[in-house]
Amino acid sequence: MVNRLAQSQSLYLRKHAENPIDWWAWCDEALATAESQNKPIFLSIGYSSCHWCTVMEGEAFSDRAIAQYMNSQFIPIKVDREERPDIDSIYMQALQMMTGQGGWPLNIFLTPDERIPFYGGTYFPVNPRYGRPGFLEVLQSIRRFYDTEKRKLQAFKGEILDNLQQSAMLTGSTAELNREVFQKGLELNTGIIAGSNPGPCFPMMPYAELALRGTRFDFDAKHDSKKVCTQRGLDLALGGIYDHAAGGFHRYTVDAAWTVPHFEKMLYDNGQIVEYLANLWSAGIQEPAFETAVAGTVEWLKREMIAPTGYFYAAQDADSFTPPTPPYQGGAENLTPPYQGGETGGSEPEEGAFYVWTYAELQNLLTAEEFAEIQEQFNVTRSGNFEGKNVLQRRHPGKLSATVETALAKLFAVRYGDKPDRVKIFPPARNNQEAKNDSWPGRIPAVTDTKMIAAWNSLMISGLARAAQVFGKLEYLELAANAASFILDNQWTDGRFGRLNYDGKSAVAAQSEDYALFVKALLDLHQASLALANGAQAKQLPNSQFWLEKAVRVQDEFDEFLWSVEFGGYYNTAKDVSADLLVRERSYIDNATPAANGIAIASLVRLALLGPNLEYLDRAQQALQAFSSMIADTPQACPSLLSAVDWYQHCTLVRTSGDLISGLLSQYYPTAVCQIEADLPEGAIGLVCECLTCKEPAKSQERLLAEIMQSQTRG
Numbered sequence: 001m002v003n004r005l006a007q008s009q010s011l012y013l014r015k016h017a018e019n020p021i022d023w024w025a026w027c028d029e030a031l032a033t034a035e036s037q038n039k040p041i042f043l044s045i046g047y048s049s050c051h052w053c054t055v056m057e058g059e060a061f062s063d064r065a066i067a068q069y070m071n072s073q074f075i076p077i078k079v080d081r082e083e084r085p086d087i088d089s090i091y092m093q094a095l096q097m098m099t100g101q102g103g104w105p106l107n108i109f110l111t112p113d114e115r116i117p118f119y120g121g122t123y124f125p126v127n128p129r130y131g132r133p134g135f136l137e138v139l140q141s142i143r144r145f146y147d148t149e150k151r152k153l154q155a156f157k158g159e160i161l162d163n164l165q166q167s168a169m170l171t172g173s174t175a176e177l178n179r180e181v182f183q184k185g186l187e188l189n190t191g192i193i194a195g196s197n198p199g200p201c202f203p204m205m206p207y208a209e210l211a212l213r214g215t216r217f218d219f220d221a222k223h224d225s226k227k228v229c230t231q232r233g234l235d236l237a238l239g240g241i242y243d244h245a246a247g248g249f250h251r252y253t254v255d256a257a258w259t260v261p262h263f264e265k266m267l268y269d270n271g272q273i274v275e276y277l278a279n280l281w282s283a284g285i286q287e288p289a290f291e292t293a294v295a296g297t298v299e300w301l302k303r304e305m306i307a308p309t310g311y312f313y314a315a316q317d318a319d320s321f322t323p324p325t326p327p328y329q330g331g332a333e334n335l336t337p338p339y340q341g342g343e344t345g346g347s348e349p350e351e352g353a354f355y356v357w358t359y360a361e362l363q364n365l366l367t368a369e370e371f372a373e374i375q376e377q378f379n380v381t382r383s384g385n386f387e388g389k390n391v392l393q394r395r396h397p398g399k400l401s402a403t404v405e406t407a408l409a410k411l412f413a414v415r416y417g418d419k420p421d422r423v424k425i426f427p428p429a430r431n432n433q434e435a436k437n438d439s440w441p442g443r444i445p446a447v448t449d450t451k452m453i454a455a456w457n458s459l460m461i462s463g464l465a466r467a468a469q470v471f472g473k474l475e476y477l478e479l480a481a482n483a484a485s486f487i488l489d490n491q492w493t494d495g496r497f498g499r500l501n502y503d504g505k506s507a508v509a510a511q512s513e514d515y516a517l518f519v520k521a522l523l524d525l526h527q528a529s530l531a532l533a534n535g536a537q538a539k540q541l542p543n544s545q546f547w548l549e550k551a552v553r554v555q556d557e558f559d560e561f562l563w564s565v566e567f568g569g570y571y572n573t574a575k576d577v578s579a580d581l582l583v584r585e586r587s588y589i590d591n592a593t594p595a596a597n598g599i600a601i602a603s604l605v606r607l608a609l610l611g612p613n614l615e616y617l618d619r620a621q622q623a624l625q626a627f628s629s630m631i632a633d634t635p636q637a638c639p640s641l642l643s644a645v646d647w648y649q650h651c652t653l654v655r656t657s658g659d660l661i662s663g664l665l666s667q668y669y670p671t672a673v674c675q676i677e678a679d680l681p682e683g684a685i686g687l688v689c690e691c692l693t694c695k696e697p698a699k700s701q702e703r704l705l706a707e708i709m710q711s712q713t714r715g
Contacts, residue, residue, distance in 0.1 A: 009502040010080040011431065011449045012048040016057055020067035023078045026087060031580065034075035034112035040146050041110040042074040042139075043091060043117075047082050048449045049251075049264035049315040051351060052123045053105045058348060059126050060135040066126065069136060073143045075112070082314065082453060083500060083508055086572045090164065090582055095120040097163055109142050115582055116157045119145070161582070168583040170567065174625050175632035177645055179715050185635030185642040186214045187221055192636060194228040201235065202252040205272035206590040206598075208232045210639040212279055213646055213670050216713055226285070233280045236273055237289040238394035240385075243355060244378070245392065245411040246420075247296030248304075249273050251318075259379065259393050260386045263318040263352040263446070267305065268593050270297055271459030278467040283668035288399040294467050298476060301460070303426050307450065309490075310482035311501065312457050313428065317446040319349035321435055349432065354415060354443050356389035365414060370407035377404050417441020452501035454491060454510060457483050458517035459593065465521070465528040469665045474535035477528050481541045484525055487518065488550060497557060509577045512570045512587065512596035515558035519603045522551035523673075526610075530674060531665040533658060548610060555607060558600070559619070568619075568626030569597050588627050589637045597623060598640025605647040609673050609689075617691075620648055647671050652711040656686035656704070669712055690714060 006017035008025055016023055024030035026043075034041045044061075046053030060066055070076055081088035081104065088106065094117040096102045101122075108120035119142055124135040133141075146153065175181065190211040193204055211232075214225035236242060239258030241250050249270050250261035274297055277290040305313045359382045363371055374380055377400065379393045400408075409420055416423045418441065428448035429435035435444055464480035467473060491498045491506050498506030499514045529536050529544040536543070561574040569586045571578075578584050588597045604620035607613065624631070624645065631641050654664060655677035664674055677687065684697035688707040695711070698704035 005078060009451075009500075009507060010048075010083055011447075011451070012046060012050075012053070012080040012082070013078055014431070015048065015054070016061060016078055019057065019061045020064050020071075021061055021076050022067075022071045023076050026077050026079050026084065026580070028580070030075060030077050031115065037075070037112070039073065039075045039112055040142065041112055041115065042070065042076045043079065043106075043108050043110055044076065045079045045081050045088050045091065045106040045108075046104045047080060047315075048447070049266065049317045050104050051262060051264070051318045052103075054317075054319060054349075056105050056123055060124055063126050063135075066136050066139065069139055073139065074109075081106075082449075082451075085513065086511055086578075086581060086585070089572065089585055089587060091117055091120070093167065094160055094164060095122075097160065109146075111153075111157060114157070114161075116161050118153060118156050118160070164583050168585045170569075170586060170588075170626065170630070175628040177624055177628050177631060177648075179649070181632050181635075182642065182645050182649065183217075183219055185631065185639075185645075186210065186217075186219070186225075187223065188636045189639045189642065190214055190221070190223045190225050190228055193232055194223045196256065198256050200252055200254050201239075201241070201256060201258050202592070203236060203241070203249070203269055203273055204232075205269075205276055206594045206639045206643075208276055209272075209279070210643050210646075212276070212283060212668075213643060215283060216668075216670075216709070218713075226283075229280060229283075230285050230287070233277055233285065233287065233290055234397060237277065237287070237293040238397060240391040240393040242293055243296075243300070244394065245355075245408050246303075246415065247293075247298070247300030249293075249297065260391050261352075263355055265300075265316040266592075267312055267314055267453070267456040268459050270301070271456065271461070271463040272593070273297070274460070274463030275466045278463070278470040279668060279670075282470045282666060287397055289394070289397050291471065292400070294471070298464070298467070298479070299420070302479070303423060304428065304448065306479070306483075307452070307486075309504070310486040311452040312460050312483055314449040314451050314453050314456060316448050317349070319351050320354040320446040321349045321432075321444045322353045323444060349435070349446075352386060352389075352391070354446050356384075356386055356391055357411070358389050359384065361414075362390070362411075365410055366407050370403055370410070373401060373403045374407050377401075413442070415442045415445075452486075454487055454497070454499050454514040455517045455593070457487060458514070458521040461521035462517070462524045465524040468528045469531040469662075472532070472662075472666070474532055474539065477525075477532050477536060478539055478541060480521075480525060480528070481536075484518075484521060484547075484550075485542070496561075497554065509574060512558075512562050512572045512600070513593065515554060515562065516570070516596040516600040516603065517594075519551050519555050519558065519607075520599050522547045522554065523603060523606050523610075526551065527665055527674060530658075530676065531662045533661075551603075552607065552611075555603065555616075563619070564626070568622040570600050570623070572596070586626075588630060588641055590640050594640040595638060597627060598638060598642075598644045601641070601644035602647040605644070605651045606673050609651055609653040609691075610675065620644070624648060649715055650712050651691050652708060653689040654686060654704075654708060655680070655689070660685065660701070660704075664708075669708055671712055672708060 002017045003023050005013040005023050008014050079087055091108050092102050103122045108117045110117050127134045189207050193207045211225050212229045235258045241253050241261050248265045251264045253261045274294050277294050380390050384390045412420050429445050461480040461483050464476045468476035493506050497510035499510045500507045526544045526547040562570045572585045588595050601620045601623045604616045608616035650671040652672040654674045658676050661674050681697045683699050686698045686704040688695045690711045695707050
């Protein structure tokens, strides 16, 4: 027996289709039912690759006693945060107001009439443990409170709603965004990634990108930004967060040493990390492990994460099934028959099963020389570092030896059934049934969420476009261009941009992060197409002007539907699709992905330089003023807005010949854009313009580079 979610397009929702809970998706009918029956709403928000979401689905949400009480006393609604980040943002903020912390699964209780939250938490066990009450006990207490404590409920509702509305309004005095404010924000944010924390380690790319911008200044600073940024790159490229056998980055590590990851792979992390590592390289920090990690991530992307139509899949789960016996005995050359589907080693998937290795497995798979070098280059022990098994983490930077590369290729073959150069495409397991029942040539892979998310695709497009410029890789540009073309060709319905694509069909209205990140991606493609113009033409890829024109078109739509005329900045959602929301937010706080408003303001400055259209610059100034008090008072919350301040204060246009463009764009000038100028003054090789003022034409390359750097650090 299945519930309503069986018909959902969302993989996360479908994972709950066999729960005995009578789930609704978020819709007008569900909200009206709650109000007409006067039942509190139990709102549960998560995403398909979330480990603890999966745990709760198999425990509390599969418990019949809990389901019976839930179905009779509440209206249970399930939301995929990747479909509706606007809903997630509002109720995550409410949970943090109530408890001081957040996370997923986000489980929160709402009043049925106004949908105001009054109690919430994250993971609830079936029975009391981990210092948490059992879920049935929680449900009973919540229903009793709702029925008997009306006065307290009303007071609490009023307090929460007032706080949410005040937060959404962002009212208050504005601050002057001078050099001192920018320097203070740069220093605080650099300190965040410079510090050593005892807990989990996250990539925190918006912070790292801002810190890297600081490497070009001579501020008297507490932290050496170049050293800090280099270390973050090493943590990523050498750590267990990177899949050394097959490429791609996991979500984060659960420890302070960057060793053991939460094993899900998210597209948004990988896009940002590729861009960051490419920027490190362009800034002169040319560690071979950075180039290796970028190339390996692109190979993973090509093999496992690209749809036949060119877009990128969203994510891969942390958990995977194990076969009843390992598919290898006595070395990689003597693989036993592949997994044929059906019986597995356990009824539930295990975290990290696809990625980890016992000491004995490594000994059996590798020659004595290979095993010795693996032990020298990676943290490999008999006891392991994850539940008796080993996550590969490099001990040293530098280029890997041919022996180590051969050993890693053997590990790849165990997982995928053949050598890396022979596995060009590895089809996804789209759900647990496919993972368990299909035949696999090696280990059983984790489930891949194959939906297209415009914002996340845009992050990967930007990463590939930047890596194409820095490493001179036309293939990277081609992958990025194909994904962008898919979005342009398929994501507009009735003249409006769509956030998602399920099996060729656009779904859900685009939100501010989709618009902002796609405009950025198109502008990044514009610059990359200038840098690799000859190769792009040979591949018949669109030229740079095509991407710029598309960026202007998408920006116009963004301005029309999401710009706040009254306050400045961009709302998360358009007014005509916001009726079901408690408040209408303008996000400015960075999380795992950069905040839409920070990215959008930077793009407005870039468009003003490339247009030129000074209305874009006016809008950027208005948006920065809207968020100025937050930038000045809590800069550690909004590194992307500080990057936008950097763009506004140091924006630079370089007009030069096509011969010089490629070399300039491969270097690190984080607030500069380039244009080809066919009509330069006699004897000049380039013109540098600081916002609205152009400098003396440069007649030598040395002079041109000096003018660019002066413009990038002025003030």
